[in-house]
Amino acid sequence: MTHITLDDIEDLALGAVVLGTGGGGDPYVAKIMLQEAIEKHGPVEVVNAADLDPEGLLLPVAMVGAPTAIVEKFPNGGEAEKVLRALENHLGRTGIAVLPIENGGMNSLFPLVVAAELGLPCVDADSMRRAFPQIEMTLFTLAGISSSPMTMADAKGNYVLFETVDNLMGEKLVRSCVAQMGMIAVMSAYAITAAQCQEHAANGSLTYCLEIGRRVRAIQEGRPGAYEEFLSYCEAQILFTGKVADIERRTTGGWARGTVTLQHLEDPDRVMRVEIQNENLVAFEDGEAKVMVPDLITLIDIETGVPMTTEMLAYGQRLHVIAMPALDRWRTPEGLALAGPRAFGYDIDYAPIGGAQ
Amino acid sequence: MTHITLDDIEDLALGAVVLGTGGGGDPYVAKIMLQEAIEKHGPVEVVNAADLDPEGLLLPVAMVGAPTAIVEKFPNGGEAEKVLRALENHLGRTGIAVLPIENGGMNSLFPLVVAAELGLPCVDADSMRRAFPQIEMTLFTLAGISSSPMTMADAKGNYVLFETVDNLMGEKLVRSCVAQMGMIAVMSAYAITAAQCQEHAANGSLTYCLEIGRRVRAIQEGRPGAYEEFLSYCEAQILFTGKVADIERRTTGGWARGTVTLQHLEDPDRVMRVEIQNENLVAFEDGEAKVMVPDLITLIDIETGVPMTTEMLAYGQRLHVIAMPALDRWRTPEGLALAGPRAFGYDIDYAPIGGAQ
Numbered sequence: 001m002t003h004i005t006l007d008d009i010e011d012l013a014l015g016a017v018v019l020g021t022g023g024g025g026d027p028y029v030a031k032i033m034l035q036e037a038i039e040k041h042g043p044v045e046v047v048n049a050a051d052l053d054p055e056g057l058l059l060p061v062a063m064v065g066a067p068t069a070i071v072e073k074f075p076n077g078g079e080a081e082k083v084l085r086a087l088e089n090h091l092g093r094t095g096i097a098v099l100p101i102e103n104g105g106m107n108s109l110f111p112l113v114v115a116a117e118l119g120l121p122c123v124d125a126d127s128m129r130r131a132f133p134q135i136e137m138t139l140f141t142l143a144g145i146s147s148s149p150m151t152m153a154d155a156k157g158n159y160v161l162f163e164t165v166d167n168l169m170g171e172k173l174v175r176s177c178v179a180q181m182g183m184i185a186v187m188s189a190y191a192i193t194a195a196q197c198q199e200h201a202a203n204g205s206l207t208y209c210l211e212i213g214r215r216v217r218a219i220q221e222g223r224p225g226a227y228e229e230f231l232s233y234c235e236a237q238i239l240f241t242g243k244v245a246d247i248e249r250r251t252t253g254g255w256a257r258g259t260v261t262l263q264h265l266e267d268p269d270r271v272m273r274v275e276i277q278n279e280n281l282v283a284f285e286d287g288e289a290k291v292m293v294p295d296l297i298t299l300i301d302i303e304t305g306v307p308m309t310t311e312m313l314a315y316g317q318r319l320h321v322i323a324m325p326a327l328d329r330w331r332t333p334e335g336l337a338l339a340g341p342r343a344f345g346y347d348i349d350y351a352p353i354g355g356a357q
Numbered sequence: 358m359t360h361i362t363l364d365d366i367e368d369l370a371l372g373a374v375v376l377g378t379g380g381g382g383d384p385y386v387a388k389i390m391l392q393e394a395i396e397k398h399g400p401v402e403v404v405n406a407a408d409l410d411p412e413g414l415l416l417p418v419a420m421v422g423a424p425t426a427i428v429e430k431f432p433n434g435g436e437a438e439k440v441l442r443a444l445e446n447h448l449g450r451t452g453i454a455v456l457p458i459e460n461g462g463m464n465s466l467f468p469l470v471v472a473a474e475l476g477l478p479c480v481d482a483d484s485m486r487r488a489f490p491q492i493e494m495t496l497f498t499l500a501g502i503s504s505s506p507m508t509m510a511d512a513k514g515n516y517v518l519f520e521t522v523d524n525l526m527g528e529k530l531v532r533s534c535v536a537q538m539g540m541i542a543v544m545s546a547y548a549i550t551a552a553q554c555q556e557h558a559a560n561g562s563l564t565y566c567l568e569i570g571r572r573v574r575a576i577q578e579g580r581p582g583a584y585e586e587f588l589s590y591c592e593a594q595i596l597f598t599g600k601v602a603d604i605e606r607r608t609t610g611g612w613a614r615g616t617v618t619l620q621h622l623e624d625p626d627r628v629m630r631v632e633i634q635n636e637n638l639v640a641f642e643d644g645e646a647k648v649m650v651p652d653l654i655t656l657i658d659i660e661t662g663v664p665m666t667t668e669m670l671a672y673g674q675r676l677h678v679i680a681m682p683a684l685d686r687w688r689t690p691e692g693l694a695l696a697g698p699r700a701f702g703y704d705i706d707y708a709p710i711g712g713a714q
Contacts, residue, residue, distance in 0.1 A: 158526055161518040169515055169537070176533035180526070 003043035004112055004122070008210060009034050014220075015213030016108035017307040018234070018324075021296045023256075023279035024105010024131040025063075026309050034109050037116035044112045045121035047097060049203060054195035058123060059084045059095035061114050062107045064135065064152070064174060065184035066256050066278070079186035080114040082159060083151040087188045090149050090161060099123045099197060101138070101189065103205045104131025104279075105309070122206070127190060129202035129327050130296050133255065133278035135174060136167035137339040139329055140190045143200040147189040150174065154181040202327055220305035231322075237353065239283065239290055240272045240321040241265050241302060247313050260299075260313050262321065272321060274299070276310050281344055283321055289348050291323040292341045294330035298322045323353040360400035361469055361479070365567060366391050371577075372570030373465035374664040375591070375681075378653045380613075380636035381462010381488040382420075383666050391466050394473035401469045402478035404454060406560060411552035415480060416441045416452035418471050419464045421492065421509070421531060422541035423613050423635070436543035437471040439516060440508040444545045447506050447518060456480045456554060458495070458546065460562045461488025461636075462666070479563070484547060486559035486684050487653050490612065490635035492531060493524035494696040496686055497547045500557040507531065507546040511538040559684055577662035588679075594710065596640065596647055597629045597678040598622050598659060604670050617656075617670050619678065629678060631656070633667050638701050640678055646705050648680040649698045651687035655679045680710040 004012065012034075013027040038044065049058075061080055088094055098118065100111040103126035115122035127138035136147060147167040152160045152174060160177055164170040170189065178185045197203070215233055218226035231237060242262030249258035255277050264270035273284045280297035283290050291297050299308040299319045306312075308319065329335050331352060337343065340350045361369065369391075370384040395401065406415075418437055445451055455475065457468040460483035472479035484495035493504060504524040509517045509531060517534055521527040527546065535542045554560070572590055575583035588594060599619030606615035612634050621627035630641045637654035640647050648654050656665040656676045663669075665676065686692050688709060694700065697707045 156526075157522045158530070159520040160530060163516040165514045169513075172537040173515070173517060173534050176537050177530050180529040180533050 003045055004038070005043040006035060006038050009038075009109070011213030011217055012109060012210050013213065014216040014307060015209035015211070016103070016105055017309060018212050018216060018298045019103055019108065019129065019209055019296070020105035020131045020309060021279045021298055022276060022308065022310040023133060024102070024107055024309070026311060027106050027109055030106040030109035030113070033113045034116075037113045041116040041119065044116050046124050046206060047121040048124055049194045049197035049201065052096060052123070052194035054193060054198070056096035056194045057091065057093045058097055058099040058192055058194060058197055059087065059120070059188065060099040060101045060127070060190045060192070061111050061186065061188050062101035062135070063110055063184065064187050065178050065181075066251060079153040079155060081118065082153045083186055083188045084114070084118070086151045086159065086161065087149065087191055090151070091191060095120065096194070097121045097123050099192075099201075100126040100206065101135070102126055102128050102131055103202070103209050104128065107131065108206070108209050123197060124206040125197055125201035125203045126205045127201055129205045129208065130294070131279050132339055134171045135187070135189060136171040137343070138167075138190065139200055139202060139327070140192065141167045141338060142329060142334055145190060145192060145196065145200065149191065150187060150189040152177060152185050152187040154185045156181075216300075216305060216307060234324045236322050236324040238320045239323045239353070240270070240285065242270070242272055242319065242321070244313060244315050244317045244319065245271070247315065256310065258310060260310075262319060265318060274321065277344060280310070282341060282346055282348070283323070289341070289346070289351070291353050292346065292348065292350060293344060294326035294335060294339045295353050296324035296326060298324065325353060360402055361395070362400045363392060363395050366395075366466075368570030368574055369466060369567050370570065371573040371664060372566035372568070373460070373462055374666060375569050375573060375655045376460055376465065376486065376566055376653070377462035377488045377666060378636045378655055379633060379665065379667040380490060381459070381464055381666070383668060384463050384466055387463040387466035387470070390470045391473075394470045398473040398476065401473045403481050403563060404478040406480050406482055406551045406554035406558065409453060409480070409551035411550060411555070413453035413551045414445075414448065414450045415454050415456040415549055415551060415554055416444065416477070416545065417456040417458045417484070417547050417549070418468050418543065418545050419458035419492070420467055420541065421544050422535050422538075423608060436510040436512060437467075438475065439510045440543055440545045441471070441475070443508045443516065443518065444506065444548055447508070448548060452477065453551070454478045454480050456549070456558075457483040457563065458492070459483055459485050459488055460559070460566050461485065464488065465563075465566050480551075480554060481563040482554055482558040482560045483562045484558055486562045486565065487651070488636050489696055491528045492544070492546060493528040494700070495524075495547065496557055496559060496684070497549065498524045498695060499686060499691055502547055502549060502553065502557065504546040506548065507544060509534060509542050509544040511542045513538075573657075573662060573664060591681045593679050593681040595677045596680045596710075597627070597642065599627070599629055599676065599678070601670060601672050601674045601676065602628070604672065613667065615667060617667075619676060622675060631678065634701060637667070639698060639703055639705070640680070646698070646703070646708070648710050649703070649705065649707060650701060651683035651692060651696045652710050653681040653683060655681065682710060
């Protein structure tokens with residue numbers, strides 16, 4: 001893969017919802033933006049960190065806020081240029097490529113829009129290989145890389161630069177500010193070189209996202225063996241198949257929290273409860289956690305093959321609960337300390353689902 | 358007055374509590390810091406904006422947070438230099454003098470500490486001539502001057518730069534961040550020239566604070582006619598003299614809120630209720646607002662002559678409720694819209710107390 005073209009957008013968006021694990025917002029608006037950007041600027045060059053000047057500065061970018069707000073008030077395009085130019089000015093250096101911070105939800109597509117508009121390539125990598133609700137939850141934090149300097153801007157023209165002593169403080173300050181910015185802003189953090197990216201990022205994750213999307217589309221098109229092929233590629237499993245019996249949603253402290261309850265299609269006595277904090281965090285059955293962060297929980301409609309964001313969930317939907325292993329680095333003691341169940345307030349020990357460990 | 362010496366500190370602190378109208382924290386720690394700074398660096402030169410290069414950049418500085426937290430975790434000195442140097446770097450200019458943002462509470466003394474440490478003069482001016490709980494409540498906002506760029510730092514080494522589209526948004530973002538910084542930080546905002554200061558600031562307010570303090574000390578020393586002299590200088594009046602019958606305090610949304618209830622010493626049926634949001638905002642008697650922001654409400658112990666911060670209030674204290682007029686610019690329709698009772702959520706019309714109007 002050397003370019004993202006118009007033909008890739010739909011597949012990329014499908015993969016983005018899978019890796020979004022419910023969060024990151026519906027990529028619908030991001031798809032339109034990316035389509036417009038590619039029609040205007042041409043296909044977006046995608047590069048491997050290994051093929052770039054090792055000392056070259058990468059420009060990481062992400063949207064931050066509540067997925068529901070992001071869908072309603074999508075960035076107008078100027079914010080990303082503002083945060084990245086401000087970052088370059090602050091560092092006194094010019095970036096050579098855009099780097100996705102988060103590969104999941106709209107943040108899988110948004111950096112490609114930014115790359116198209118800035119005339120830069122986009123690196124085939126990110127710092128999570130999934131969506132996480134907090135910006136310190138990155139492989140870069142695990143590698144001891146500071147998220148600072150961080151820059152942030154909203155559509156109204158407000159701009160903030162942060163230099164924090166640790167990445168959790170960066171998360172706290174960004175989260176506080178985005179709550180004042182109408183729950184949607186564009187940010188940059190973890191400005192690194194191509195060499196650091198090659199060593200510490202989830203390299204190849206854009207390709208991974210696209211390949212997942214292609215397999216989901218095959219399911220949607222009803223191709224024989226498509227589900228097996230999808231599960232095999234993701235090392236995933238169908239954990240539960242049920243009907244949405246209840247959805248509870250609330251927005252607190254800048255988070256979209258909620259719980260979705262599924263009743264098993266074949267055995268109505270079996271009930272699965274998926275708890276949400278922007279992303280699907282833990283799936284419980286009979287009080288026992290069956291899958292949990294950092295592993296991925298993705299809900300897919302059994303009839304249409306549509307992977308679901310939390311906002312799309314509705315009573316009566318019949319869904320597969322898909323469990324996918326996170327990258328191995330997330331499953332180390334350090335990775336679990338940063339983004340395991342206890343990092344989200346669950347007093348449960350991490351138990352991996354099948355797949356790489 | 359051309360220098361602030363060790364002999365001025367006590368009087369300055371007394372005036373600072375009067376202008377603090379209950380807020381801004383007990384200047385005790387600030388007094389010690391200023392004493393140390395003057396002992397180390399010598400008296401602090403105080404200058405009038407009119408005597409400076411009109412195009413010279415002033416470096417405004419203030420502490421921000423909850424008064425209670427400020428008392429416990431006073432800035433270590435490095436924060437102010439950090440925010441002012443960062444401001445200079447951002448603007449690409451070097452400042453010629455330190456400018457107090459708020460003259461009231463610890464923020465009356467803190468800029469003098471900063472000036473001593475940076476080897477710069479301090480301007481005899483501020484942007485309020487009293488304490489206000491929000492940083493957009495300045496004469497500079499009334500003059501259409503942006504508070505941005507704003508810089509902010511805490512004792513741990515966290516640093517933030519803000520560029521906001523209006524000063525209220527600046528307040529909101531700073532307030533959000535200070536809540537994450539343990540409720541205490543140092544900030545700069547409203548970087549202006551000496552000419553702008555001369556035109557729009559409360560010029561002479563440092564002298565005003567010192568002169569008030571001298572008159573309060575005369576009260577404390579029991580000099581004949583001292584109370585009359587103090588009231589006359591401030592155009593103030595004793596509104597009520599009572600005993601503290603009840604104090605209610607709570608910290609919500611980054612504010613120290615509360616209500617102090619006083620029972621009249623001579624007529625126990627008379628009760629005055631002073632409502633607090635960091636500062637004393639409105640004094641009610643029989644449900645009627647007798648004094649209200651932007652006019653000043655200061656409580657002074659009738660036996661000792663000690664002006665009280667809200668943290669010093671205790672059951673049984675016998676206090677004068679002193680009402681002082683704000684600067685005329687605060688009493689205009691624009692001033693009242695920014696810092697009158699309705700700006701603090703009180704559905705009452707501003708009624709001036711005696712004095713200049």
